[in-house]
Structure formats: structure tokens, C-alpha cells
Amino acid sequence: MAFLTLDGIVKTYGDFTAIAGLDLAVEKGEFLSLLGPSGCGKTTTLQSIAGFVQPTAGRIVLDGRDITHVRPEKRGLGIVFQSYALFPHMTVAENVSFGLEMRGVPRSERGQRVQSALDMVRLHGLGERYPKALSGGQRQRVAIARALAIRPDLLLLDEPMSNLDAKLREDMHIELRAIQRDLGITTILVTHDQVEAMTMSDRIAVMHGGRIVQIGSPFDTYERPQSPFASSFLGKTNAFAGAVHTRKPRCYEVKVDNLMFHVPHEGHQFDGDVNVYLRPEKIHLADVATARLRGKVRMRVFLGNLWLIGVESSLGPVNLTQPNFGAPPPMEGEEVGLTWSDDDLRLLEREVANGHV
Amino acid sequence: MATYDAERVGSAPWLLTGPALLVFVTLLAAPLVLTAMLSLNLFSDTEGVIPVYTLANYLEVFGDDYFHEIFLRTGGMALAVTFFSVLIGVPETLIIARMRSPWRSLFLLVVLGPLLISVVVRTLGWAILLGNNGLINQALQALGITEFPIRMMFTQFGVVLALTHVLVPFMVIAVWASLQKLDLQVEQAGLSLGASRMTTFRRVVLPQIMPGILSGSIIVFALAASAFATPAIIGGRRLKVVATAAYDEFLGSLNWPLGAAIAVLLLIANLVIVVGCSRLAERRFKQVFE
């Protein structure tokens, strides 16, 4: 049995359904992200695990113990809050020590554990400062140290990086991931930032409308989105509206305008109207004469490591990215050819695409 | 705050604040100075105010048991009012803060609204309730709890009760303002670290609203110590406080210099307490809060 199990969790507020029947199993030592836009129910899910929200229905089992009705202060979870929620009237050391004190850890041992927690987040020597005197990144580290000092069974991270600037955030992703691996602590991260989720997680659960719509490793989730929502929320994509023409043993032939796409089989049955998806980084510039698709460069944007190129083709606008090899790509207005590998094409039903997941 | 550079300011701020300053200097500062000077004059029943300068009035106030009693009583009642305002005002503010809309704003209005209703009206209500034939005594007698009316009018208890009613909204305002600055997630953080609700309140929430409680206490104490209408109506002629004593000297015995001396002492005591306590509180909390 998994270390943490969420079994049919439902949470409603009057007419509003925040979580619409959610099942989730997290293995010991795993780093799992709940990823989705605001209002998808990810924070409510985290709050249910933490015990601040009482689910309307369902069961939460942690390490074989049913904690659905256990009070939050008895759950023993480490939580890093979005606002950090540091106690402003206590020093950094007092903040980190608070949870230990509540557990009746003797004073002598407390000092030592506070020190090692602060060392772990590289805040050595800042114990006597008040939170007010720290930078945003340092406050974040205090919040992590405070949550980890009690050696919780489970670490919950509620959008912990949303108040940091971009550069600091990238550094924290890597550092936090390293700490998590070192301690082997089971961790659940709530975020709307797909880069954050992909950098740090073993698995990503994409949430939408109070449900998990897809769960898997970052690579699988990105490469094989199972819904239009997942495919557009995780990274960018080009969508082409077409219809299944013939079904062959190893692929579907999908007709988009007068172009035939050969989309590999992935076990699903498709018929009628479908969308063909193709990620921008999977499209390559090619010789105009031999290319699968032709168009005119509408715009090109330099992003440093990448070029983003917009092409007006006979199938409508197509976006692609190309690594910065050192030579500039075609000029705006130039005629270009586009090509791709059939293996990179993905297929989803059109009804699903337009309607709800 | 958006301000212009000091060099570019010129005379604009002086032109803008000038009219108000002019009125305040001539009609506030001057009368206060005149009052301070008056307090140094002497008074006789036959000649009225005698324009000599002496500390005789202050020595009288400091030396006379009659005035000692008045100042001590005023201070004691103000302390009691402050104590009760903390005792009931702080929990009530927390309770309202935990309510959902629309109850939250509704009850905030019910609690704060009386501030805008005349003190005379609010005190009148207590006079009607507390009298020997008042509603509380009528009810107690009708219920057979007491045979004879309990005296509540013209007692310190009555004054403290009515003043607490008049002033407790200021405590609510101060605590409410400090609650607005509180990050609600700290409560969850306390719980998640294993503290019980009680401990979370005592160790996490209370220290953070302490500045609000202190500033509320300072306001309530200052207003209670200088209150006039409520002690005058509920306390009556015998139970004098500093403000009513000054009033009596001025408009009763017509001893203006002595009345002025009492007023100056009240003003100084008020300023010392308000400024002193605020400074202390600021120093205590400065390193922690912004």
C-alpha cells in the first residue's frame, strides 16, 4: 500500500465543488506535484491533507493510519506556506525551534537541531535575526527549515516559490530538490508553474476542475498529454483540426485540409473529428522543395538560447522553436519549409478539445 | 508616498497649510498658553482673578487631600475601564474577525456605530438602567433576587460600567487594525508545527496583536481619565473626577486660576501617559514589526 492515499476526496462549499472525487497514491520518498491553474482544487487538496479543510467525503490514509478526522496539530506534517507564515515576533531560531518545543524536545537537543536545520538551508549564523531583517529568499529558507526541523513524515509545499524572483526561484528549485533527495522525505508540491513542477517532481498530477486529469512522470506527462487541457497547460503546442481518414495497423491517417498526417497508435480509439498536436520544438526548418509544409516567416523572436519563429502556412499559423546554433534563422517574409517526425504527432478527440475534460 | 523633491517644493506647502496653521496658532495655541498663564494667577472671592505669577494653585492641588482623592479616583477608574475594555473588547474583536460575511461587517457596525451617537444619549441609557427605580433594579426585584434596590447610580461601579460601554469601541478599532496586519497563515503554521489552538493563540497570535491592545489601552485610558459627561451624569456631584472638578472650579466656585491649574495638570498627565506609553511600546516592538 502506498505511503499516502487519498481515497475519493470530495469537497463542496454550498453549490461550489472544489474537489470532485480525487484519488491519489503517493509512495514513500516520492516528490509529487499537484499542477494546475488557480481554482483547479490543488490548494484545497493540500489543505485537506494538512487538516485545515475537512473533506465532504473520502478518506486520507497516511502510513496505514486514517487521518481524515485527525486534528491538524496532531498530524505531524511539515508545511511551507505561500506567505511563509513566519512568526514575526520570534527570531529565526525561535521560529525553527517552535515545533520542537511543541513536541517536548528537551532544550539542549533543540538548540542542536535548530542549528542543523539552519545549516541545511545555508542560514548558518542568522538565528538571532528577526524575519523582518531577512531577504525574501532567506525567509523562504527559514520556512523550509522550520517545517523540516520537526522531521515530519510528509512535507507539504504550498506554492512556496511564488514570492521569489525568477533567478532565485530556479536556484531554489534545485536546492530544495537536493534537500528532499538527501532526507528522502515524501513531498507534495502545489504549484501553477509547470517549469517548477517539471524540475522538481518524480511525478506530476495535472489538476483541472477539481479532478486529476493526468498523472505520470514529468517526461511522460509532457510527451503524452491525455487531454487538450494537459497538452496546452504543460508547455506550448500547435493544434490542427482534422478528421480521421483511415485507420492503419500502426497509425491513423488524419486529413487536415489537403495534407495527410500519419499519427502513431497509442491504444486509443479515434474516429471522426480530431485534433493533431505538434510541439514547437519538434518542428524543423527544411528545404522548401522537399518539406512537408510550406509557409512564410511572419515573425521571429530571439530568446537567447532559442529562436521562436512564427510561420504562416496553408494550415494557418504554426509556431516553432529552434536552438540558437549561432547563425540567424530566415528573415521575416522569407519562404520556408517545415518538417517533423511522425512519432512526435499526438492525437486527441475534437469534442474533448472544445468541451470540458 | 508620492512626494516632490525638496528642492522643487518652494512655498506651495506653506500656502496650503497656512490657513489651517493660522487658525490653530491664534485660536488653539494662544488660548492654551493663556490658560497656562491663568493657572499661575491667584483668585479671591472679592477681587476675582489677581494677575500675579505664583505656583500657589499647583501647591494647593498637590497638598490637598481633596484633590489627591480626585486624581487617584480618576486614575483608578480609568485603569478599571481600560482593564474591562481589554477583557471584553479583545475577545469580541477576535470573534468578529472569525465571522463570515455578511455577519462580520454587520457586527463590526453594531459595535462601532455607537461611537457616532452622542455620549449624552448613551449615558442617559445607563442612567435609566442603573437607577434605584431603574430597569435593572425593577427586574431584579420582580424576579425576587433582591428585596431592596441595589445602588448603582452615583457609584464608581456605575461610572466604570457606563464608561466601558462608551470607550470599548476604541479598543475594538485598535485590535481590529492590528488583526488586519496579521498573516492568517501563521495560525495554520502554528497548528502544523503541533501547537494546540490555545497555544497557537497565546504564542503566535496574541504577541502579534499586542501592539494593537497596547495602543487601544492608551486611547481608552486617556479618554477615560479625561471623560466629563459620563462621570458627571452617572457619578453625580459627589463622585468627582478631574474633569468635573475643573468644571466646578470654573463654573461653580468661579476660581478660574485653580480650575486652570487642574486643567493644565490633566493635560500634562494625559500627554505624559499617551506619549510615554506609545514610546515604550514602539521601542519594545520596533525590532519586530515595521
Added chain:
Amino acid sequence: MYRNGFFSLAFHTLFIAFIVAPLVVVMAVSFTGEGYISLPTDGLSLRWFHTLWENQEMADAFWLSLKLGLVSATFATLLAVPAALAISRYNFPGRGAITGFLLSPLMIPSVVLGIAFLRFFSLAQVGGSLWALSITHVIVVLPYALRLTLASTIGLERDAEQAALSLGAGRLKVFWRVILPRIRTGVIGGWLLAFIQSFDELTMTVFVATPGTTTLPVAMYNQISQTIDPLITAVSTVLIVGTLALMLLLDRLVGLDRVLIGEKQ
């Protein structure tokens, strides 16, 4: 935050009862048909409201308080608005001291203010006129008008003004067309609060009011000092209802919590 438990709600009920009891009692008593203080037993009587209607003394006091409130709130606002603009947007030496000085009547006990004004008027020999009384009220209520106006001028970005200036508007035009509309609610709220404070002022006024200039609170206080009769509860009921109406207006305009609690700065 977690929710209130049983004890919290029980405490809350008692607290609210404590807050509204005196006001409810005053209003209930005013509908008695008896000649003394008592709760109406057989039906509500408007007897004391009729008596009040014919009472010239209270009527005079009411009109005086009304005039006084209108005049002093208006002058206080006229003085407070430019001062608030200067304080909130210019960095000049003495800014803090000037702000403190203009807010100082809040810190000075009303009794002291009353004595000071009485002394001043007796020396200047101008006591007893509506204008003298108005000036004292302007000083007492100006801090309220200033605080609310400051709350709306502080944090007002200057870019809209700069835009207006760049479009060719003169300074006066900028004030009327750009600044005033944006601080309007603060100014109106300040005026209303100043009016209410002036209308209710007792402690200071008791010193400077003369038989010819008796305001409503002073008349009520004098009456209560002698005897408490149902007439005074009828006056009080009218005042409570009137204040409630103004409160609702204030709440609509600026939000009562903003008026009473003030803005975070």
C-alpha cells in the same frame, strides 16, 4: 481562521446585548404614555414626541446645533483639504510637526479645550456668538476631516496629474478636474464625520455655551443634570434615528469601517 465555538457565540451575544442595551432602553422608554420613566406597558404612545414637537427650547437648541455643525464642518473641510494635499505630497521641513499640531485636538482633553476657549473669549470679549462657538468647533473637528482626507490623498499617484499638466491643463484645472474627483469620497466622508462630531460635542461646548447659544447636547445635559424625564428620551430617540441615517449614508459613501478604523498607511 477556524470558526467560533459555542462559548464564543454566547460571549458575543452578551457583548452585543451590552452594546445595544442602553440605546434600546432609551428608545423604548420614549414611547411611554406615563409622565415618568417607564417601559410602555399598554401600547406605544407618541405623547412625548408631541410634547417635544411643541418644546421651543429643544427646537432652538436643535437648529443651533445643526447650523453649528454645517458651518464648522464646512470651514474645517476647507482648511483641511489644502493642508492634507500639502502634507501628503510635499516633503518639507516641519511636515511631521505640522501634522501633529493639526491633529493635536484629538489628544487634548475636551475639558482643557473648553477652559482654554472660555479664557480666550473672556479676554477677547467675544463670547456668546454663533461665530465664536463655530471657531471652537472648527478646531475640534478639523482633525477628523484632515484624517479622512489624508487617507484619500496619501497614495494618490501623481501620474494622472502629470498627464493632465502635459495635456496643457493649468494647476487650478488640474485640482478641479483631476485631483478633487479622486479624493471626493474622503473629503465628503471627512465633512460628514466632522459634522457628526460637532453636532454631538458636549464637553468643550459646555464651557463656551451661553444661555443664548445652547447647543442640543448642552441643553440635554442641563436637563439630565436636573431630572430624567421621558421628554429627554424622546429627544434621544430622534438623535439615534438621525445618527443611524447619517451612518448609513457614510457607509454607502466611504465605508463606515474606513471612517472609524482609518486607512493603513
